[in-house]
Amino acid sequence: MGRIRRSIAAGVAISAVATVAVAGRFGVAEADGRDGARPLVIAHRGASAHRPEHTLSGYRLAIETGADYIEPDLVQTKDGVLVDRHENALSQTTDVASHPEFAARKTTKSIDGVPVTDWFSEDFTFAELRTLRAIERIPGIRPDNQAFDGQDVIPSLEEVIDLAQEHGVGVYPETKHPTYFASIGLPFDEPLLKTLAAKGLDRRGSKVFVQSFEPGILERLRKRTKAHLVLLVNGSGRPYDFTASGDPRTYADLVAKKGLEWVATFADGIGPSTSWIIPVDASGKTLPATTLVKDAHRANLTVHPWTFRPENTFLPVNYRLGDPASPVYARAQGDAAGWLRALLATGIDGIFSDDPALAVAVRSTL
Template structure:
């Protein structure tokens, strides 16, 4: 960890109760959380509240805001190079539609049982993808980020690791649609491990977490690597590899005490939707916390939760602020500080955030009390 990150990264302002307090954060220091170590902050797709997601601009911003880890979602190119995109369909995150030379590649595919129309990374070589430029995926919610449209290409996983290692932070890659990519001969796990190994990351103590919503690939990785593995758990539904098998297994079963014990046999922790920890009622307001964090800790699993976003439209109703009649209410910042505090009160071990700076500031304030 760099000197800057040790001594300066936490000098942020926390706005709470109408007061502004400067805080200095010592990463890794104990907080009021009972597991005597500070939760980690994961820059979700970088700092996607501020820059177009899964770009080096976004990852750099996340690092500057104090993220401990940056998260690249990984998909494959036609020539089997891993690149950072949330989905293999890139019509919404690049300017591919403006390239007439690629018009004929627009197609419809079935991805995890869903028909998707657009342009797909696996139909492009890396050299072809590098002629495209990234853009903001949700411009109505994040219009300021459109200022960065067209400036940077899609980054490779190698480039993301290079950036992380230069700045002393970790990486938290997710393999996207592993069953699908296996089906077309572009398995993600082998190049993932090979890329990490080239950069010297092979051990459980290295700053790497590998995550997936599917289970078969994480179980297989458990046999092949000592790197820490995270089983992702959606708020509903089932892992697609189980859907494909038709065995009826669901995420609800995964978070029972028996299910968590099974996960602990192959993974270091679980990455759960925030609603698995702080459910919301029919009115969209949070209700009493579940026992998931306690149950997972009993099974010796860490618990990371996703994703805290600062906009009103992305927060539970009781953490939204401002005038709902305002045309910018949906994208206005709500009481994200209060929501972070409520999550940290549950003794979680890590949080994915679109704005890692707020998460870092909240942790700094908690460390002072």
């Protein structure tokens, strides 16, 4: 495997190191993030607090700043190529709206039961998508990231895996809307399994986790691969494949003890919203931690919650800093290091982070 320099980009390093001060130590990281290993830092969509998400430049920055895994969200093209986008709707993360040649492709579809008007990945060939360029999805929170708009093409899953393997880090792909894609004749199973096999990532212990908010696809994949599988758990509601099939269970049912035992029959871990681990009250302040991490460990499941990000908007109220009346309060950085320390204290095995440099810096002091 390749080696990378673990240097931290100057501006990122200053904000990361300045916020950390704790003692202690974890052991060497293992592929599954369990058994006494240090918690994994999973670069959520890349270094997405510093670059437009799901771009090779964002993943490179995440790797340079010490991430253990990089995370691509997967959608499909008309010709069945797995590509890396937050959603199959393209307008928030690409410059598709500025391409007059594609104006007629804007349409309305029902995605997981919700009407969405946009341009969609499955209406474009891979070659056509490569003519688009990535843009910052939340410019109001990260206006500086707009300086990188237009610099990156949409990468394929193969390209993301190649980058990860070149530098010796893992890859953590998510299948987006698998029930929807299967309904239009583009199921994820075959192209994903074929790609993992081609890259040597279909064996137990491979540096890959495959994740989904829908249990159904993970149940199918379990029968055909030994790669690590993770069920994502939203903060409310239920999996869309449950809705489609009439299964009344909710995500709350799946994080109960019996639910976790069922999840463990096909998955190796869960990726819950942080609210399942440290809930917040009606005012947004944290409450005592739940027993979810211990319950999941008893079921032999790893726990990788999402998402750690430094701006006040994404922090519990009691970890926010600054004047709420300030026009920049929402995007100002709060006590993110303190929030991550609280999460790590619950015994989690890893964390999805939009700012992997900060997460690595906090972890290095434990």
